Amino acid sequence: MNLAKLNDIAAATKEKCKNKKRVCVCAGAACISSGAIQTLDSMKKIVKEKGLDKTVDVIPVGCIGACHQGPLVKILPDETIYQKITPAEAALIAEKHLAKNEVVKSLLFATGAGKESPVNSNETDFFKKQRKVVLETCGNINPESIEDYIAVGGYQALYNILSTLSQEEVIAEVKAGGLRGRGGAGFPTGLKWEMVHRYINSTKYVVCNGDEGDPGAFMDRSVLEGDPHRILEGMAIAGYAVGAQKGYIYVRAEYPLAIKRLETAIKQARVQGLLGDKIFETDFNFDIEIRIGAGAFVCGEETALLASIEGKRGTPRPRPPYPAESGLWGKPTLINNVETFANIPKLILIGGKEFASVGTQKSAGTKVFALAGKIMNTGLVEVPMGITLREIIFEIGGGIPGGKKFKAAQTGGPSGGCIPESHLDTPVDYESLGALGTIMGSGGMIIMDETSCMVDVARYFMDFCMNESCGKCVPCRVGTKQMFDLLNKICTGQGSPADLALLEELAPYVRETSLCGLGMTAPNPLMSTLRYFREEYMAHINDHWCPAGVCKMEPAAQLAEAHS
């Protein structure tokens, strides 16, 4: 592979699509489960039957974002999105939009009731405020075609750095971009790369953490399924910068489609000479292997993930030494999240300075969130850092369905905390969310309305952490179990003020003494619900009453009567 060949592929692919309409049928996991494959097949069949295949390409694409309205069909270059498209409706779209260029208004993607839907989906409330960097091409290209990725500028960044930049210059660029770890903790990516780069004369590894395990989170999944080459390119760039020749992508087994598409992508990249020996005819060799997780949440913790790649039981170990010093098989290892790597090609192409112009001063760039729970528009959104939660939930997300009242948003899944209504105008960045007692997390955002009981929510997440604790250290193994039991007592109306006092002593202890991030953050949902919704706990304990009507218990009066 060289630049001329890369440009040839891009030009040939563009030529093929020239003056043609592109029908992108979402083949993300959510749309597939609502019947996208049937829609895709029927669309292909009809286009062929009507002889439209000279002017129309029908392709499967990755996640378009509005998962609640799947199966989605997007027509390019018109940027028109149709929602909930059945095979029969696909025929209608082909007949009208594709053959006669007439928009089928009744099927247009709608984000709010009563309003007329714009023909260009980028003008809808759902897409208007989004800013796509990581998901730039996700939903527009066929994830199983390397040509599609190259045609939209793919692997150009890799060529650029190999031909013009030194390792130090690449790292300086990433630092200038101010990119921070998208796995949730927000460690500066450039600094991490530099730490690994510093070790000389050693075998090094690059690892991509795709073990997304938070309940309700599907950002990494969508990127892996929708644009796998972007991850490969980001990893190759990282490999060059830190001096590694081998990369591993750790994906959880629950994502079979992501694994399949990654496998395809790796094969294609090898065939094109974009992975393997002498990439772009330079001395840079880099190859990537997939490792499949076996269903343990704790393997998202970096040291547990590395142990799992080595074939050992996936349990964390104390840090320091950090993986940058002693990682995979004791070698310096760079480990970044899927979304972090997905940011890299764009960052290199536009330059660090330009990249940092989006977002806030301390949190540069964009963040992908998976909206879930009691919200109108569930799905995948990418927003600039610094946007307020209110904008995400009420403008992009369309607010709470059924006229219900917003109660809280949970970011960071079981490791994060809840944000009440009074803090909805907080800008989304690492520091502001930290100050509220939650974390940015990997991007799950669960919205709760007045029908959710916050004590029950705390119990749910504690149950999750208790079941996912690896059992290695005492505070997490026994502490989460005791906290769960105490919460369960409160939820069933058996709790006493003494139980609450014990919980409040146990929670900071578990946070302070646990071995890894799972245990350290396990008390967060409990502590933040206690901080903002203490009156709900008190109602359960003193009045034996669940204000949201979720927890089933005997009312206090009946209890007193029964005991008298």
Add this chain to the structure above:
Amino acid sequence: MTPLAAPTTTILVTIDEKTYSADPGETILDVCKREGINIPTLCFLEGVSTVGACRLCLIEIEGTRKLLPACATVVAPFQKVKTNSDRLKKNRRMTLELLFSERNHICSVCVANYNCRLQDLAHEVGMDHVRFPYLFPDCNVDGTNKIYNIDHNRCIMCTKCVRTCDEVEGAHTWDVRGRGFESRIIADFDEAWGTSPTCTLCGKCVSVCPTGALWHKQSVQNNMKKSPEMVSELTAKRGRKG
């Protein structure tokens, strides 16, 4: 691997406001042991790998927000360490409270009574009662081995037996299955110990077990003496450490 600027000369560290010299690569626990500073440990065993799992030896280092395990933290020049602050003492009591609440640790009927590391530590840190409900999970006693017994009710999951069996005896009979509160020590593929084809009956696991979970069939209440130093001496003679 060539870490940059690895110190090769003696390091000065301050522990509990006294300054000591240490060799590069030594852990804080090494220094404390040499200097006679007592730090409670439970999962640490000289001679086998360190896991930092019991969280009893956590110490405070000035400038670090996290508490770090003394057994797994290597000394750095001019480090200021606190080993016995009120915060640490409180945490240690809580850790033991949780351990006692987890399984069945009733001393009066235990073979290891008076010879038990868990019991000693409870005395040491002043853990005199448990405020949490006793959990008593459903654990069995495996008496199939002809010389030894394992009583999972008394196991604290320190994994000393697992590490010793793998790293010193080289048999790797013991391992861990399950996760969290449900994790258990298992022989081979979760089989009866007596049928294990890998177990050499060397008894090292029994010697290093800090509680009455592993014991000799001949012992009765109060008389099972443990000798973890046997394994440490053995590995020292073989010229390896940790």
